[in-house]
Amino acid sequence: MRLAILGASSHIAKDLVASIAAHTAYACTLFVRAPGALDAELQAIAARKGFAVSDYAGFDASRQFDAIINFVGVGDPARAVQMGKDIFTVTEQYDHLALDYLRSHPACRYIYLSSGAAYGSNFAAPIDEASQAVFPINALRPQDWYGAAKFQAECRHRALPEASIVDVRVFSYFSHRQAPQARFFLSDILRALHSNSVLEVARDDMLRDYLTPSDFLQLIDRILQAPPCNAAVDCYSQAPVGKFELLAALGNTFGLQHSVVGDQARVNATGPKAHYYSLNRKAEHLFGYTPGDSSLSGVVREIRQQLDARD
Template sequence: MMRIAILGATSQIARDLIVSFSAEEKQHLHLFARRPDEVAKWLASAGLSGRYPVDDFSEFAKQKFDAVINFVGVGNPAQAVAIGNSIFDVTLRFDELVLDYLKTHTACRYLFLSSGAAYGSGFNEPATRDTPAVVAINNLAPHEWYGVAKLHAECRHRAHPELHIIDIRVFNYFTRTQDIDARFLITDILRAIRDKTVLKTSADYIVRDFLHPSDFYGLVRGLLAAPPANAAVDCYSRAPIDKPTLLAAMQEQFGLRYEITEATVGVNATGSKPHYYSLNTRAADFGYQPGLTSLDGVLIEAREVLLLASESVGV
């Protein structure tokens, strides 16, 4: 049995992974968070009460683990804006917590939730294995702080080739448990459908690659099962989707009404990224094979989001 520490168990992507792991008995999870009571309440609501121990971070170093997965951070553009420059301190603090642990538990694996933003804020083209990280060092803007914090963490990890660390760069992730009030294009779309309003969106052409929870789970399982390594992998689905195709699909499937406007709409907390996805398929070297396209995953999860929304208002 593999003993796995989940750091930042209040994050949505962490919770989805915990639910996925709960279907099997081969892993023993120990959950850590700044608000353990909140995690315990969530476990009860998910039908997992008492299934996993929950503690604050002060208990982490006292335990022995085969793997640590670090989810600590922000997963919402508005949160990224609100947290401001403290993103550097938060990222460093919890990353060093794990790195110190690895120095005395050298066989332990470490999966760090990084971001596609570590490449920089450009993305006029999708990332590839040869794409360099670009940092405007002489003119660093606040929307770049999040990506730079992740880049700094990745640099620290590569500086310890003797440790088993893999950085997982998440680009776009969508789940039925997503906070529908978050300011992403996909949540803006779902609110418009739910509220029967007209979505106002810019004419900007963008391409996104939405990772489904099942494929994220498959990626994590593959990384934990593969021979130990010190590397970084990008997340990807079977195929990305562009904005016009996404809008048309949501109109066809759910009756979305939308209007193209000239003004920029939304929150660009990490910068405008026309092609925010990756063609870097190094994850395949670890056995990862995505099962769903972006559109497949969005439609599956959107149906559940909208069904729950309709049930909550008694429709």
């Protein structure tokens, strides 16, 4: 199967490319803004596997792909805040790039990396099959724009029921390739582990469901192998994890120290999310996806892999 990977330089895309190279026979073409700036690991994978690397000018109707996977977007919440309203423009531009290709190649599949943020501000309780997207339409804030851009993209995709498009809503994701300097809770943890310092955390708990590379590959592979459909699915592991449950486990496993300091300033690009995970198991019903890791087991393994690589 021939795959076009849009936004191949992103963290989650790089993990998928590495997983595809190690575990499948798929042939990838990696599309990025500046091929010369591709990081060394991706360059080595591309060279070893014969994956082509191109800028977006090389993506047109003359190319033959069986599937497109679109990772273009914003991963780091600090960058999301900096982009502001440009999130809408960037999201729409590269989504239309893929949709235009589908019009010329209707048999091609399209997997779009959406986000749990597409549900808006609806995270007082976990998401389930009956959940609705909630946006404060009369009081929209910059924190709403990322989720609204993803929601708009999903609306475009459902308006094309004849096209094979699957929107994959990623809630939380982590791997050993996570940059410690990024503005995520797990990046804060990595920095504390690297520097052997005490991690300061706010007193409020939060529940997250961290997907890791092996289960992400399983989900994408099952979508590619299933009969074509037009749908959206939520990502999930075997079980979510609470903040303090995770901190306790990492303290026991890696010696992480933390202290509760009350309210803590944090970049929050998509608003507060006390229960940022989904109980919707549509991915299992449609594609047979069954995660192999819980959030806790996946995070512990990936942190251990990063720390071992530094030694």
